[in-house]
Amino acid sequence: MNRATYRLRVLAALPFVLALAVHLLVLALRYDRLSDPLATHFGASGRADGFTSRAAFAVISTALLLGLGAGWTLLVRRTALWGAWATAGFTGALLVLLVRDNLDAVDAALVSSPLANLTVAAAVAGLLALGGWALTRLVPPVDAEAPVIDGPRLPLGASEVAGWTRAIGSRPLTVLAVLALAVTPAVLLLAPWPGALLGLLGLVIGVPGFALARIRVSVDRRGLTVRPAIASRPRLRIPLDEVAGADVRDVDALADFGGWGYRVRAHRTGVILRSGEALVVRRTGGREFAVTVPDARTAAALLNTLAERHGKV
Amino acid sequence: MLFRVDPASAVPLGDQIAACVRGALADGSAAPGERLPAARELADSLGVNVHTVLRGYQRLREEGLIELRRGRGALIVPGATAPDRARLVSRLREAAAEARELGLTEAEFLDLARTSLG
Numbered sequence A: 001m002n003r004a005t006y007r008l009r010v011l012a013a014l015p016f017v018l019a020l021a022v023h024l025l026v027l028a029l030r031y032d033r034l035s036d037p038l039a040t041h042f043g044a045s046g047r048a049d050g051f052t053s054r055a056a057f058a059v060i061s062t063a064l065l066l067g068l069g070a071g072w073t074l075l076v077r078r079t080a081l082w083g084a085w086a087t088a089g090f091t092g093a094l095l096v097l098l099v100r101d102n103l104d105a106v107d108a109a110l111v112s113s114p115l116a117n118l119t120v121a122a123a124v125a126g127l128l129a130l131g132g133w134a135l136t137r138l139v140p141p142v143d144a145e146a147p148v149i150d151g152p153r154l155p156l157g158a159s160e161v162a163g164w165t166r167a168i169g170s171r172p173l174t175v176l177a178v179l180a181l182a183v184t185p186a187v188l189l190l191a192p193w194p195g196a197l198l199g200l201l202g203l204v205i206g207v208p209g210f211a212l213a214r215i216r217v218s219v220d221r222r223g224l225t226v227r228p229a230i231a232s233r234p235r236l237r238i239p240l241d242e243v244a245g246a247d248v249r250d251v252d253a254l255a256d257f258g259g260w261g262y263r264v265r266a267h268r269t270g271v272i273l274r275s276g277e278a279l280v281v282r283r284t285g286g287r288e289f290a291v292t293v294p295d296a297r298t299a300a301a302l303l304n305t306l307a308e309r310h311g312k313v
Numbered sequence B: 001m002l003f004r005v006d007p008a009s010a011v012p013l014g015d016q017i018a019a020c021v022r023g024a025l026a027d028g029s030a031a032p033g034e035r036l037p038a039a040r041e042l043a044d045s046l047g048v049n050v051h052t053v054l055r056g057y058q059r060l061r062e063e064g065l066i067e068l069r070r071g072r073g074a075l076i077v078p079g080a081t082a083p084d085r086a087r088l089v090s091r092l093r094e095a096a097a098e099a100r101e102l103g104l105t106e107a108e109f110l111d112l113a114r115t116s117l118g
Helices: A003-033 A054-075 A078-102 A117-138 A173-192 A196-212 A254-257 A296-312 B012-029 B039-046 B048-061 B080-103 B105-118
Strands: A039-042 A048-052 A161-169 A214-220 A221-227 A237-238 A243-251 A263-264 A268-272 A276-283 A288-291 B002-005 B066-069 B073-074
Touching: A003 A078, A003 A117, A039 A054, A039 A078, A048 A054, A054 A078, A054 A237, A078 A117, A117 B105, A161 A173, A161 A221, A161 A296, A196 A221, A196 A263, A214 A296, A214 B039, A221 A243, A221 A288, A221 A296, A221 B105, A243 A254, A243 A288, A254 A268, A254 A288, A276 A296, A288 B012, B002 B012, B002 B039, B012 B048, B012 B080, B048 B066, B048 B073, B080 B105
Parallel strands: A268 A288
Antiparallel strands: A039 A048, A161 A214, A161 B002, A214 A221, A221 A237, A243 A276, A263 A268, A276 A288, B066 B073
C-alpha cells in the first residue's frame, strides 16, 4: 500500500473514530439518566415501538459504527471520501439524538422521537460531506505521475494520424432482443389487464438488448469508444489520459463476467457479446474494461501508441 | 479496420484513406460485405474534413471495391473476389505511379496496358 492509499484510508476511518468517540462520550456522561431498556425504534408517528437494553445498545451502536467504518476504510476511493464523512455524520448524529430523546424517560414506551431528527442528521451528514470533500485534496491522485503504458505497440510516424474501428454483432442477443420487443405489443393486446402491463418488461430486456446486439468499437485520438452500431448514443468512452495499458485476452463470458451484455464486476467492466478474443484496457484508476472484438491486437497496439503519444505532448 | 493517414505526405488524404481500405481488404482485416464507418464518423475520428473521406470513398466506388448507398452508407462489395480485386487495383496504381516517374504520358501508359492484355 503506497502512501497516498494509506492517507486515504486514514482519512476515511477518521470520521467514524470521531463519531464513535462523541457517541461513547455522550453515552458515558448520560448513562445514569437513561432508562433501561431504551427506546430504539420508532413508528411513523414518532412513538417508540422497539426497545433495547442499555448495555446492548452501547455494544450494538459501537459495532455499527466500527462496521461501517471498516467497510468505508477498506473500500474507499479518492472520489468517494466525502461519502465516508457523510455516512459517519448521519449515523453518529442519529445515535446521539437517540440518546438525547431517551434522557430522563420515566417509561421507555412513552419516549418519542421527532421526525426532524432525520433532517438534523442529514444536515450533519451534508456538513461533514463538505468537510470530507475538502480533505480529498490532501490525498494525491493515484495517477499523479505519468502512467507507464505497457502492452503491444503500433509504429506510427510523427505526423501520422490513425484510427481503428470495427463493428461486431451477436446473433443470440439480436434474436433475444427481437423476441422481447415482439412480446411486448403481443402481451399488451392479448393478455387481460392489468396483468398485461407485465408485457412492458419486454421493453426492459429488448431495448438495451437491441442496443448491445450490434456495437461499434473505435480507437482514435479521442480514446476508446464503444457504442451501438445504429446510433451514436449511449456510448462508453475511455479517454486517452485514462488508459494505463491495453492488451488482448481471451475472455470467458460466463466465468469472467457472469454472462453476456454490459457487465459490471468488482474490478472490471465489460461489453461482452461472446467468449473469446477481447480488447482489455487497464485504466489509471486500476479498473479494467473489456470489450469482445475481433482484431483486438491492432486495437490494443494503436490505443497504447496513442496513449503514450498523448502523455508526451 | 485500421485507418492511418499522414497529413504531411504528398499523397492526397482521400487517396490515403482509399489505400487503407484496399490494404485492409487485401490482408483480410476487412471482409467482403462489411460496412465501412460512416464518412462523418471517420472524418471526426481522424480529424479530417468529411469531404476528404467522401472523396476517398468515391474513388473506391470507381474502382468497384465498395458500394455507396444513400442512407445505408458504404459497403465493401460482397463476393469472394473482392480481396483479389483490391490487390489488383493496388498493383495497377503502383504501376501507374512508376510510369509517371519514368515520364510516360497517359496515352503511352494505356498503350502499354492494352499491349499487356495481349
